Amino acid sequence: MVIQERKDTALRLLKDADGEFVIGSDLKAATMMCDAATHAIKAVAEHRGWQCRDLDFRATMKVGRRIADELDDSTLHLGLMVAEMFRLHADVDYLEDYEIEPYYQDVCSFVYKMLALVE
Numbered sequence: 567m568v569i570q571e572r573k574d575t576a577l578r579l580l581k582d583a584d585g586e587f588v589i590g591s592d593l594k595a596a597t598m599m600c601d602a603a604t605h606a607i608k609a610v611a612e613h614r615g616w617q618c619r620d621l622d623f624r625a626t627m628k629v630g631r632r633i634a635d636e637l638d639d640s641t642l643h644l645g646l647m648v649a650e651m652f653r654l655h656a657d658v659d660y661l662e663d664y665e666i667e668p669y670y671q672d673v674c675s676f677v678y679k680m681l682a683l684v685e
Contacts, residue, residue, distance in 0.1 A: 572609035573681050576602045580674055592666055596656040599673045603649035606680035607633065613684040623653060633680070645676020 579602035586595035604623065607630040611618040618629055627646055634642035648669045655661040661669065 569609050569612050569684055572605045572612065573684065576605035576609065576677050576681060579605065580677055583670075587666065587670065592661075592663075593656050593659060595670075596652040596661075599670065600649050600653040600656060602677050603630070603645065603652075603673055603680075606677040610680050610683045630680075633683075639679075642676060642679060645672055645679070648672040649676065 579598045583595040583598035583602065586592070586598060600623070604626050607626050608618045608621070610633055611629050616629065618626065621629065627650060630646045630649075631643070634640075634646060651661065651669060652673060
């Protein structure tokens with residue numbers, strides 16, 4: 567997948583996740599949020615020339631931490647942590663209803679910030 571396709575996919579997943587949250591399908595939306603973060607990380611990694619096409623979720627999160635560390639950006643670290651929480655929520659219904667909205671905004675901010683690194 568090329569960088570632009572990853573960017574487009576990340577943005578589409580955010581939009582689709584929003585729609586799923588609206589109709590109450592928060593587990594499906596959580597999966598989409600996590601996938602959006604993954605595509606954003608891979609877009610940055612590929613932009614930097616790093617091989618990441620076949621990475622699983624855990625390895626992709628490590629790449630994301632490497633990027634956040636290199637940029638010394640605590641907001642990127644926060645976004646990674648919340649993306650991981652959405653992954654857990656998708657698997658075991660981890661989050662309470664009142665937690666979803668603020669965390670949703672954190673992942674959106676993370677994705678937008680990561681994608682801005684490849685413009």
